[in-house]
Amino acid sequence: MAIMLGFSLLMSLAALLSSPVNLLSAFIIISILLYTWFSNKFSRQVLLLKQPVKHSMYDWIRVNGIVCLIYSIIITFVSSFLLMNPGMLAQIMQNMPANMPVQAEDMNRLFIFVLVYGIIMLVHVLLTFNYIKKNRSFFVETKE
Template sequence: MTFIYRILTYLFLPVAVLLSLSALSFFMMALGQPALLLPTFIIVAMIIYVFASFSFVQKVIVQQQAVKARLRDWIRVNAFVTGAIALLNIGQSVLLLLNPEQIKLVIDQLAEAMAQTPGAPSYDLQLLVKWVLIISTALSSLLVVHIVLGFVLQKDMQPIFQSRICFFVAPFIY
């Protein structure tokens, strides 16, 4: 189980790097359009989840070090957001793949937008949209598997997380 979790974590690292580049541009656009703050937050939550999972893999699974409970909290909080978006993405992609009329609608909208863009290359949009949906569904499914495995591993490795000390009590302990 840890092997699969590690492989999936390493698989998602390049995706997280690409998402972090897009998150920077989304953040700049969100400063001018507050409606983009929610998608930016979702992208940042996915990025934080992947990098926190990578830190979990490196410190806990590979080096078998004790880590602070804060890492577990970062993974859990961002896993809920990431998992919800991944499940929504799976549902949307499956519905689009099963309903060719909806794909045709999306393709017509894309073709119209590309026709307005000067110098836009011509693609076989139906094939492009189909492959984007397939890849998106596969990555989202793997992300859900990764999240479930992460929760199981965190439960199994509970003793490796250092307990929290309340910062009001900590000065009196030492």
């Protein structure tokens, strides 16, 4: 998923810089990518190899994890709300442009995928926060 987000970010760089709403989307995507990178690095080095890491990794995981946590809560609530209210989904479908032929079944599948993705991200972030709290001693200050 992170690879797809990174690729979409690169392909739409010019459009991202065109408005503040697009910049917010880019900020969220970049935060998800950074969280994915640093949490993977943390799990590999600390949880598997039991090696110390720089204290800055703790900050990177916490900051980007908070953004991912907020994002996952939002997409989980929105997608579950739309799945529980088929009338709202039908209204969204009516407001879509005519040149975007999308079936209601496809929209349902999309929101189910988004719901599952949001729940997995939420659980992952909470587990990672728990792991960094339990393994706090592996984050060491480096002298530069």
